[in-house]
Amino acid sequence: MRKTFVEVASSVLEENRQSSLFLGDIGVFGFRNALSSYPDRVFNIGILEQSMISMAAGFSSEGVIPTVHTIAPFIVERAYEQIKVDFGYQSLPGNLVSVGASFDYAALGCTHHCPADVNLISNIPGSRIYIPGHPDEFASMYRAEWNNGFLNYFRLSESKNREPFQLQFGAAKKIQDGSDAIVIAVGPILDELLEIAPHLDIEVHYVNSFDSEHEIKIDVRNDSKTVILIEPYYSGQLLQSTVGTFASKGYSIHQIGVPKKFIRKYGSYRQQLEYLKLDSESLKHRITEIINNESN
Amino acid sequence: MRGDILEASAVSQEGHIPSAFSVLEMIYSIYCGNWNIDNKVKFDFVLSKGHASLALYAVLEEAKFIGGEWKVNFANFDSDYGGHPDSNKIPGVCASTGSLGHGLPFALGKAMASRVSKDGKKVYCLIGDGEMNEGTIWESLLLASHHNVHELVVLVDLNHSSDRALALGDVKAKFEAFGYQCVEVDGNDLRQIDEALEMSKSNTLTAILGYTIKGFGLKAMENNPAWHHLSPKSDQVNELKIDLI
Numbered sequence: 001m002r003k004t005f006v007e008v009a010s011s012v013l014e015e016n017r018q019s020s021l022f023l024g025d026i027g028v029f030g031f032r033n034a035l036s037s038y039p040d041r042v043f044n045i046g047i048l049e050q051s052m053i054s055m056a057a058g059f060s061s062e063g064v065i066p067t068v069h070t071i072a073p074f075i076v077e078r079a080y081e082q083i084k085v086d087f088g089y090q091s092l093p094g095n096l097v098s099v100g101a102s103f104d105y106a107a108l109g110c111t112h113h114c115p116a117d118v119n120l121i122s123n124i125p126g127s128r129i130y131i132p133g134h135p136d137e138f139a140s141m142y143r144a145e146w147n148n149g150f151l152n153y154f155r156l157s158e159s160k161n162r163e164p165f166q167l168q169f170g171a172a173k174k175i176q177d178g179s180d181a182i183v184i185a186v187g188p189i190l191d192e193l194l195e196i197a198p199h200l201d202i203e204v205h206y207v208n209s210f211d212s213e214h215e216i217k218i219d220v221r222n223d224s225k226t227v228i229l230i231e232p233y234y235s236g237q238l239l240q241s242t243v244g245t246f247a248s249k250g251y252s253i254h255q256i257g258v259p260k261k262f263i264r265k266y267g268s269y270r271q272q273l274e275y276l277k278l279d280s281e282s283l284k285h286r287i288t289e290i291i292n293n294e295s296n
Numbered sequence: 297m298r299g300d301i302l303e304a305s306a307v308s309q310e311g312h313i314p315s316a317f318s319v320l321e322m323i324y325s326i327y328c329g330n331w332n333i334d335n336k337v338k339f340d341f342v343l344s345k346g347h348a349s350l351a352l353y354a355v356l357e358e359a360k361f362i363g364g365e366w367k368v369n370f371a372n373f374d375s376d377y378g379g380h381p382d383s384n385k386i387p388g389v390c391a392s393t394g395s396l397g398h399g400l401p402f403a404l405g406k407a408m409a410s411r412v413s414k415d416g417k418k419v420y421c422l423i424g425d426g427e428m429n430e431g432t433i434w435e436s437l438l439l440a441s442h443h444n445v446h447e448l449v450v451l452v453d454l455n456h457s458s459d460r461a462l463a464l465g466d467v468k469a470k471f472e473a474f475g476y477q478c479v480e481v482d483g484n485d486l487r488q489i490d491e492a493l494e495m496s497k498s499n500t501l502t503a504i505l506g507y508t509i510k511g512f513g514l515k516a517m518e519n520n521p522a523w524h525h526l527s528p529k530s531d532q533v534n535e536l537k538i539d540l541i
Contacts, residue, residue: 017412018412020409020412040408040411040412041409041412043443045439046438046439048432048435048438048439050397050401050431050432050435051401051404051432051435051436051439052401054398054400054401054402054404054405054432054436055401055402055404055405055408055436055439056405057402057405058401058402058403058404058405058406058407058408058409059405059406059408059409059412060405061383061390061391061402061405061406061409062405062406062409062410062412062413063409063413064409064412064413081395081398082398082401085392085394085395085398086398086402089392090383090384090391090392091384
């Protein structure tokens with residue numbers, strides 16, 4: 001996805017003089033051509049995320065739409081107040097593009113993990129969140145939305161699904177029919193579910209964008225009253241974005257996400273996924289258990 | 297204007313009067329001083345220490361950006377004029393400040409973006425010396441120096457009110473270490489500020505260090521921490537106004 005980000009963002013910079021890019025000293029080699037071609041609006045700012053966000057908001061206030069890029073915890077958690085005040089409160093548009101997701105940098109430890117990012121950004125009124133499951137999804141999202149007048153958060157990840165899906169903003173897409181439960185997966189966790197979904201009688205939906213002010217549009221077909229929400233970060237946002245569809249209508253809702261604990265393990269993304277029981281085999285057991293408990 | 301500030305604060309029982317009195321001359325000079333009487337210098341102003349908003353509202357009225365309504369509805373429920381300025385509500389306010397340390401990097405971004413539009417605009421940003429405790433101030437000076445952003449002019453309200461927590465030492469030497477030309481002035485003296493603003497028209501990184509008195513203009517408030525976030529009662533206002541310089 002990072003390679004796609006470089007390609008698409010470089011193209012936007014070339015085509016639109018009213019666009020700008022701020023790098024937190026990552027992705028510099030990839031953007032070397034843009035850095036040399038547009039020195040008045042493409043910057044490797046350095047390792048000072050709070051000021052970088054405020055500066056970017058200053059650019060936005062002058063109509064030069066910024067995209068800010070660095071590792072998720074440093075852009076979202078370290079500079080959260082700047083995002084809240086300088087972009088959110090002032091209703092200024094812009095784009096935040098993070099890498100690292102929840103624990104892509106597994107070997108680097110908790111300082112580089114960011115499973116809280118989606119819920120944090122969703123608490124900033126007027127923000128939109130994009131969690132592409134495939135580089136092609138990111139490419140179409142970014143191209144369409146970089147100048148949409150909102151504060152956009154694009155969450156890039158190392159993991160990706162095999163197949164891209166084109167979705168409307170804030171709408172779910174049905175991937176599989178089934179009758180035992182309605183299962184909704186977000187972004188790059190979808191493939192873990194699709195590995196085992198053919199062996200389960202479940203209705204599968206996919207979501208890769210939403211905001212905190214609107215319900216996710218979802219067309220539920222089956223009569224099951226069991227809903228399972230699978231998020232590759234701390235659970236919460238998907239429940240908030242579907243509460244009107246399910247919670248108020250008597251559905252039994254179950255959340256599967258990154259558990260709220262510091263992951264004091266290293267190794268690989270795959271190892272951490274398995275450790276947190278978010279891999280396909282673990283999901284199969286967890287979904288089956290939920291369905292069995294609901295039917296008893 | 298100081299009288300208006302006292303009255304507005306008394307009506308709402310809100311506002312940081314001594315901070316407003318500290319910076320009033322500097323803000324007035326930017327908008328209404330002789331240095332730009334022909335309006336040749338196009339500029340934006342960012343009040344990074346947003347709690348001095350009463351001074352900003354007084355000057356914005358003087359400069360005809362707003363009317364006099366702020367004096368009767370300051371900080372009221374439906375007012376446009378809050379304890380900290382809101383850029384979405386008030387003409388002439390280009391940054392919603394209040395959280396210290398945000399205004400300077402925001403102003404830096406505005407100044408750098410003006411290079412894209414090539415509009416030749418200057419951005420004047422007023423920060424407090426207490427605000428200089430924030431790391432983003434130093435980050436911004438480092439960045440402004442690195443990118444030679446002479447379109448940004450920094451004004452410092454040096455009233456030493458926060459020295460009790462963390463003294464800044466030699467502020468001029470610190471700015472100079474970042475490559476700034478420093479112009480030291482009595483920050484409550486209109487003529488001196490005006491001369492400094494004239495110098496800021498150059499294409500040199502410029503910081504105007506305004507040595508001020510918190511609460512300047514009213515002896516009872518000068519350097520008196522008790523008044524930091526205190527408003528006079530309505531029946532005190534006339535008495536206080538008599539003592540204004």
